[in-house]
Amino acid sequence: MADEGALVDERIEKLLSGFGPDTDPKEFWGRQYDLGLAWVHFKEGFGGLGVKPKYQSVVQDRLEAAGAPVGNRELNLLGIGMGAGVLSAHGTEEQQRRWLRPMFTTDEIWCQLFSEPGAGSDLAGLSTKAYRDGDEWIVNGEKIWTTLAHVAKWGMLPVRTDPDAPKHRGITYFIVDMKAEGVDVRPLYQITGEAEFNEVFFGDVRIPDDQRIDAVGAGWRVAMTTLMNERVAIGGKILPRESGAIGIAVETWQEYGLDDPVLRDELARLWAETEAMRLTTIRAAEMRKVGVPGPEGSTGKLAWADLNKAITAFTLDMMGWDGTLFPGGYQKVRPTSIGDPKARQKQFLRARANSIEGGTSEILRNILGERVLGLPGEPRVDKDIPWKDVRRG
């Protein structure tokens, strides 16, 4: 244990000794990867040191304190936050060697091609198909809600390879080149007027078999690993006290010089609930340091979604008539990174998606009930019949 800590410390020193105000962030991230400080629990030579995952937070804290660049996780959230975990758990060494470093340096942005128009919460119901043609697979279908698809180089793509198998068993998982012929990315404008997401169409797209992750038909397992990582990446972030939506609410209270007992009571209620949730994410992170991501991530995401919606709505209430304005108007733009919108009205609108994206709150409640509390599952009508016979729409 002491050895592990000392090793991490030594590598951090080494990384920071080469860091100056002129350091190019991408070069810095490359060195961070080479020194095994990208994902410390990964193998040596693959961005890690083979030490306990808890040391990653030591690395992050030290780099942030030193003013070193840490923005790559945000720029390539789906790659670094989710794709890396997938490659580490299910990829071959060759696949890890090929993809992990450029992912970490943000030279290659990743996206996640899960949702389909006919399969949102019911991920295993997906219809995008692939069939084998020699050393390649040919993909046809349509994905939706793909964040950053318009800037991504690689996409994580579960597809149906066996329509005759029950739906969870006929899926295979690929990494697809988003610049390949036949991949058509179109902006999907949302409630805020912006196109943070995309629709992605696949028309006879060829994927080499060496870009298949895990076995043919094992895609569901890989997808689950992705989602576990996603819920942690979305809901598990530990923020300082009074930051995020509640921080903005408190600022709004001050900015408007409010002194209303009813508003005060509501603000204090939301503040307390946010802090309790924050402390839960800290507790969940402590658990995670000793093992793999568990269901704690689901409570975080569920609670955060509800609170974020409540707080952003309440913030407009505190603004009175100003809440009816929309500074800047609705702009049809395509953001290239995942960031929080600035205007409070836009935050109110964006928050509507929190209880839908990355697993709806209804699905998460089922997961908590069934997997954490051990309650009996919903009756299933679609489990043991061939996918092609399941009713969809």
Added chain:
Amino acid sequence: MLRETTRRFLEDRADSMVVRDLMEKPDGYDSELWKAGAELGWHGLAIPEEYGGIGFGFTELSIVVEELGRALFPGPFLSTVVMAANAILIAGSEQQKQEFLPDIAAGERIMTMALFDGPHGADPSDVAMRATATKEGWVLDGLKRYVAYGNVADTLIVAARTESGVSLFLVPGDAAGLRVSIVPTLDATRRETDVSFDQVVAQGLLGREGSAGPVIERILLLANVALAVEQVGGAQWCLETAVEYAKTRFQFGRAIGSFQAIKHKCADMLVAVEHGKSAAHWAARNADDEAETRIASPMAKAVCSDAYVGAAGETIQILGGTGFTWEHDVHLYLKRAKSTSLMFGGVRHQRRLLAKALGF
């Protein structure tokens, strides 16, 4: 009958394509549709016959308002027909009634009320702007915010303070020194403007100098009844849209409405919308009863705001990703819902008014 013809007209002439088109246009309304509405009698419904109206009351007017809310129909109906016409009826001289009301009924005059200067304006005591008596008449200086359709108003009714208290002034839309700027709104189907006054000479007073407090109070109560009714129209659309989707969207081999999580959500929405309907319709039917309106208006506005914001939010949730797209209309309803809940005093202000009226 009135409801059916109104709904049919809006479905034929003002579907969501039309609404979205008007949303992008600077005026924010369509003068032909405005005239067509007036020809159907909407504008004169609650204006007495001697002033060119049909002579019905707020109940009939509210049927139109509910349908306009259901269709998200953009236009200065609330500001002109509900607010300004009533302000003139309550406070105007005989001559002013003759001058303005027939034009409103005929759809030939757009009016608005410029009441508040700051974001928390919700009652007469929040009027801050001042008016000065000069040789030419009353002169107004300052900025009025959140003025509905100030960009197309032929006449504005402006609240300002004089030595003797709060007064209402009539100002022509083309008066010298008046500057109107459109501000971008959360609910793009409803225009809001900032109106600045630089030595603007008013056409005259509406009502006696210093006596506008009770008039403004009454107009705000009526505006909130109308908003509550409008919210019911929108909330009903959300409920129907959510239920229809829950019946036809399949996931896990089942219609999603067969899952209790969704079914209960729809049932809860039904209860909230039904209560909103009862509260809003009661308030509309009793709008002539000043004492009851003090209770019924804030009650209806509070209940309907929560019902509508809740219904729009839950509909987005039930529609999932689809509900979050610009393409689907439900986001327009969420924006209208949140925005109307904040106009003329938010939900908490309404509960405060209710508590006061009930002596709590």
